[in-house]
Amino acid sequence: MFSSGPVCGAKCCNTSLCNTESCSHSSPTTATPPIPTHASANGCQTGNNWIDFGNSCYLIGARNLNWIDSQSYCNQNGGFLARIDTQAENDYIKAHLKSYPVQASYWIGLNKIRTNGVWTNTNTPAKYTDWAPGQPQSGADDCVVAAHYFGWAWGDYGCHMSNTHQLCEIPKTPSGALIG
Ligand SMILES: [Ca+2]
Numbered sequence: 701m702f703s704s705g706p707v708c709g710a711k712c713c714n715t716s717l718c719n720t721e722s723c724s725h726s727s728p729t730t731a732t733p734p735i736p737t738h739a740s741a742n743g744c745q746t747g748n749n750w751i752d753f754g755n756s757c758y759l760i761g762a763r764n765l766n767w768i769d770s771q772s773y774c775n776q777n778g779g780f781l782a783r784i785d786t787q788a789e790n791d792y793i794k795a796h797l798k799s800y801p802v803q804a805s806y807w808i809g810l811n812k813i814r815t816n817g818v819w820t821n822t823n824t825p826a827k828y829t830d831w832a833p834g835q836p837q838s839g840a841d842d843c844v845v846a847a848h849y850f851g852w853a854w855g856d857y858g859c860h861m862s863n864t865h866q867l868c869e870i871p872k873t874p875s876g877a878l879i880g
Contacts, residue, residue, distance in 0.1 A: 743872075748800065753792045755873070758782060760800060761866035767843040767859040770807045770866035779870030781809035783821040785828045793867070794830075794852045803848045805857075806867040810844040813859065819844070830854050 744750045744757030751758035759777055761770065767781070774780050784790045797806070810826055812819050817839070819826045832847065836856035843859035846852045846867060857864070 744870075751793060751796045753789060755871060757870045757872060758793060758796075759868040759870060760797070760802070761806070761868060762802065762804075763865060764862055765807075765864070765866060766862045767807050767811065767864075769862070770864070771809075773866055774868035774870075777868055777870060779868045780822070781807055782867040782869040783809045784830070785821065785826070787828065790828070790830050794846075797846070797848075797852045802865075804865040805845045805847040805849070806852075806865050808844055808846055808854070808867055809869070810854070811842055811859070813842045 744752040745759075749760045749762070751760070756779075759774070759779070761773060763770070763773060765773060771781050782793070784793065809821050810819055810829070815823075815825075819829065819836075830846075830853050832850035832853035832855050835850070835854060836844075838856055841856040841858050843857055844854050845857045845864055847855045847857075
């Protein structure tokens with residue numbers, strides 16, 4: 701059976717007859733292009749929803765999304781859910797969040813989704829944590845929020861919950877390499 705023209709996706713059964721460029725432009729599965737707010741090598745975007753610290757910029761997200769969709773949102777912005785690995789990094793971020801006008805909780809990258817209970821950042825066991833007193837509380841909750849009700853200290857939380865904003869970390873390197 702032959703394709704009659706630039707039919708896209710799984711329907712394109714004879715690739716020699718497919719106009720792949722046309723397909724790529726019309727396919728509903730085409731990935732959403734990055735949001736053009738990528739931080740430069742010289743600094744971060746301006747606005748109080750951006751934090752500039754060390755070799756990273758941090759975008760204070762304002763979307764109510766679950767953990768994995770928040771990770772995707774950060775990926776689209778050239779980064780990842782914040783990997784907070786030092787006291788200095790955490791102190792700087794918390795100070796900014798405390799003065800930020802939105803009283804929200806934020807997903808960060810720390811999780812134990814596939815690690816047999818070990819809290820990890822990008823598959824590496826976490827060396828720094830800022831658990832609120834009594835946290836982590838539930839063995840079933842595999843994701844972590846910097847929670848406004850804990851003064852932005854950390855609590856474990858169900859990854860599927862979608863009532864939480866997101867804190868993205870975006871490396872300042874021109875390539876956007878994921879350096880944590
Ligand atoms: Ca970091």
